[in-house]
Amino acid sequence: MKLKITGCIKQKNRFLTNIEYIKGMEFYPEGKGGQLGDLGSVGEAQVLEVDRDGNLFLDREMKVGEYSYKISLDRRDEIGKNHTAQHLVSTYLKGKYDFDTVGFRMGEEYSTVDFPSLEIDEVKIRDLEVAINKMIMENLDVEVLSYTREKASQIECLRKTISDKIIGDIKVVKIGDFDLNACGGFHVKQTKDIGLFKIINYEKVKKTITRIYYKAGNRCYEDYYEKHEIIKKATTQLSSTVEEINGKIDQLFEENKSKTKELSSLYHNYSELLCEKLKENAEIVGENKIIIYKENDAITKFFPRFIEGEKYSLIYGENGSFTVISKAINCGELKENLEKLGYIVKGGGNSTRINLKIDINIEKIVDIFLKLL
Ligand SMILES: [Zn+2]
Numbered sequence: 001m002k003l004k005i006t007g008c009i010k011q012k013n014r015f016l017t018n019i020e021y022i023k024g025m026e027f028y029p030e031g032k033g034g035q036l037g038d039l040g041s042v043g044e045a046q047v048l049e050v051d052r053d054g055n056l057f058l059d060r061e062m063k064v065g066e067y068s069y070k071i072s073l074d075r076r077d078e079i080g081k082n083h084t085a086q087h088l089v090s091t092y093l094k095g096k097y098d099f100d101t102v103g104f105r106m107g108e109e110y111s112t113v114d115f116p117s118l119e120i121d122e123v124k125i126r127d128l129e130v131a132i133n134k135m136i137m138e139n140l141d142v143e144v145l146s147y148t149r150e151k152a153s154q155i156e157c158l159r160k161t162i163s164d165k166i167i168g169d170i171k172v173v174k175i176g177d178f179d180l181n182a183c184g185g186f187h188v189k190q191t192k193d194i195g196l197f198k199i200i201n202y203e204k205v206k207k208t209i210t211r212i213y214y215k216a217g218n219r220c221y222e223d224y225y226e227k228h229e230i231i232k233k234a235t236t237q238l239s240s241t242v243e244e245i246n247g248k249i250d251q252l253f254e255e256n257k258s259k260t261k262e263l264s265s266l267y268h269n270y271s272e273l274l275c276e277k278l279k280e281n282a283e284i285v286g287e288n289k290i291i292i293y294k295e296n297d298a299i300t301k302f303f304p305r306f307i308e309g310e311k312y313s314l315i316y317g318e319n320g321s322f323t324v325i326s327k328a329i330n331c332g333e334l335k336e337n338l339e340k341l342g343y344i345v346k347g348g349g350n351s352t353r354i355n356l357k358i359d360i361n362i363e364k365i366v367d368i369f370l371k372l373l
Contacts, residue, residue, distance in 0.1 A: 034104035080186035081217030091179040140176030271302035
């Protein structure tokens with residue numbers, strides 16, 4: 001296949017390239033009909049994207065001239081599988097529940113189809129998945145028929161009306177006796193070529209729409225492989241069978257909850273003992289008793305419970321994160337003074353308690369605190 005490059009300009013880190021085809025099929029543009037665009041190569045350059053006007057984004061600068069080019073047909077194949085699967089999904093939901101398709105988007109990992117209904121639930125999703133896989137196994141023929149616009153507009157039972165944007169002959173895709181729909185995208189020749197179909201998620205979007213996420217073809221097998229590996233690892237880590245995994249996880253959550261409770265009670269009791277010691281060793285400055293604790297661990301949250309704010313000022317923390325609790329000074333003023341000294345101070349509080357995020361050590365904070373007494 002041959003094309004002519006007529007221009008090539010740098011755009012950010014890629015090269016927007018204008019082309020004219022000499023011989024061979026055209027690159028399919030990105031996003032047309034919700035479908036992924038083609039990838040491939042032109043001479044030595046890789047095609048990174050094909051824009052809506054058919055221009056190519058290449059990975060390197062190319063001189064004007066004639067080049068051989070390739071389109072990745074394996075990728076087209078995968079796109080065809082995932083796109084044909086969308087026809088099946090749209091037709092099935094239209095036929096069974098009269099839900100119209102209002103959006104379709106194919107990504108590199110998965111595809112989505114949107115339906116204006118909030119009635120799609122777990123049961124319908126499961127039913128849909130089973131039905132699509134059954135249609136794949138039935139191996140329905142997928143034919144692409146070409147009509148003039150006039151002839152096409154006479155066809156009865158088209159799933160969707162033909163868009164005015166389509167110029168020239170209309171391609172109509174016929175899947176068995178099941179679906180008839182105008183479409184210019186890629187499709188498989190028989191439904192068995194899709195291989196497998198799996199809904200990976202569904203969710204409500206924009207208040208009135210349900211979005212279905214699915215994979216088809218090799219993407220399904222890859223997904224199955226990856227998830228199988230994850231489950232295999234989990235069974236080893238949890239020393240369980242696949243069937244036991246959920247039970248084991250529930251059990252771990254329960255154990256974790258009770259351990260956290262137990263630990264909290266221990267922190268509480270330890271904090272009480274520690275606070276007695278800290279009070280004994282408090283620094284006395286005039287009438288003020290100051291406790292300095294150079295850590296920021298789980299027990300500090302119990303300090304206010306055991307250290308009376310009327311009698312003691314408390315300064316604790318480490319690694320740029322500190323708390324000051326005191327009625328001897330205005331804690332807000334402490335923050336202001338640190339800012340006046342040029343430090344970047346985050347955090348906040350009130351006049352008797354303040355949390356400070358600041359890149360200094362505790363001694364500096366104590367220093368400023370003492371000056372405010
Ligand atoms: Zn199509």
